[in-house]
Structure formats: C-alpha cells, structure tokens
C-alpha cells in the first residue's frame with residue numbers, strides 16, 4: 001500500500017462509516033479477499049458527491065456494491081447510480097445489501113462487460129467511477145469520456161497500483177494503468193490529478209474546450 005499502515009489505521013479509526021451495512025460489506029470483502037475501495041476512499045467519494053452537485057453516477061466494475069453504497073448515502077432521494085458488473089453473483093449480493101440499507105431506489109444494475117455496455121448508454125453522468133479489470137482501463141477511457149458531462153468527474157481507482165507504476169512494468173495490468181494515467185494527463189478536455197490515498201485515486205474534471 002502507498003500510505004503507511006499506521007497512518008491508514010489512524011485515519012480509518014477517526015472516520016465513522018456512513019451506514020452500518022458498510023461494516024458487514026467490509027467483513028465480507030476481508031473474508032473473500034475481495035478488493036473494495038475501502039472506507040477512506042468511500043468517505044472521499046461522499047465529499048466529492050456533496051461538493052460537485054452530483055445526481056447521476058455510473059460505476060464500471062461495481063463488485064458487490066460497497067463503493068456504490070458509500071455514494072448512495074450521499075445522493076439525494078431522486079438521484080441514481082448505474083452499476084455495470086460482470087458477475088451476476090456480485091449483483092445479487094449488491095441488491096441484498098442495498099435492500100438491507102433501504103437504498104434500493106437509488107441503484108440500477110447492468111450485468112455484463114463495461115466495454116460492451118458503455119457504448120450503448122445514451123445519458124451523460126455527473127460522476128463516473130472506473131474500477132474494472134486494470135488491463136481494460138486503456139480501451140475503456142475513450143468510451144467513458146462521451147458519457148461524462150462537462151464539469152463532471154471521472155474517478156479511477158488503483159492508479160498507483162501498490163507503487164508498481166513507478167517501476168519498469170513487469171506485467172500487463174501495471175503497463176495498462178501507466179498507459180491509462182498518461183492518457184488522462186494528456187487529454188485536452190480533462191483536468192486530472194492523482195491523490196495518493198489507499199492505492200491511488202485519480203480525479204479528472206471534464207473541461208469545456
């Protein structure tokens with residue numbers, strides 16, 4: 001991890017969860033060794049949603065709904081998150097967690113590959129969270145950009161990839177993340193910055209050009 005474990009522990013201890021169901025989801029992630037954004041990034045997403053007047057969210061790679069549930073706690077009652085997820089079992093788990101949290105009215109699931117589903121979408125979104133398989137980051141980027149409204153935010157998880165991005169890449173996911181992050185930084189209609197929180201989070205604001 002990027003942040004010193006003691007600092008990470010300290011920050012997590014300071015930061016209450018936005019909903020009790022999140023604790024159950026964290027336990028499940030720990031049991032299954034399933035990668036979730038974790039409470040510090042969850043909390044930061046809530047800040048971005050509140051600051052950015054976000055009403056529509058698209059998440060690509062939503063797992064069993066942990067990151068989506070954090071975001072749902074911050075969205076107004078008539079706002080919506082559309083989640084794209086490969087694995088039907090994860091979608092079932094997410095539906096149950098959302099039901100338990102009383103937040104089902106804020107979520108829509110699309111089962112399948114984000115690379116195939118995103119081009120079929122016609123809306124633009126205020127916030128897009130990208131957390132798909134890392135080798136799919138580069139081909140997904142040009143598909144996501146037309147779906148982001150001007151002034152909206154594209155958030156991407158794992159852009160520092162346990163620090164591996166700083167070294168000559170030995171593997172496909174690391175190279176893909178490097179390519180993606182370079183493309184984010186070069187893109188004329190995006191203003192991107194990288195926050196070294198957890199595994200690295202990029203925030204790209206879509207500019208009017």
Ligand SMILES: C[S@@+](CC[C@H](N)C(=O)[O-])C[C@H]1O[C@@H](n2cnc3c(N)ncnc32)[C@H](O)[C@@H]1O
Nearest residue numbers: 036037061063066067085086113114131132133
């Ligand atoms: C890192 S986990 C997501 C965790 C989730 N964002 C969270 O923090 O709670 C990645 C998820 O994306 C799904 N996934 C990966 N690539 C995908 C793709 N191209 N389309 C749809 N789902 C994908 C996987 O099945 C997995 O559940």
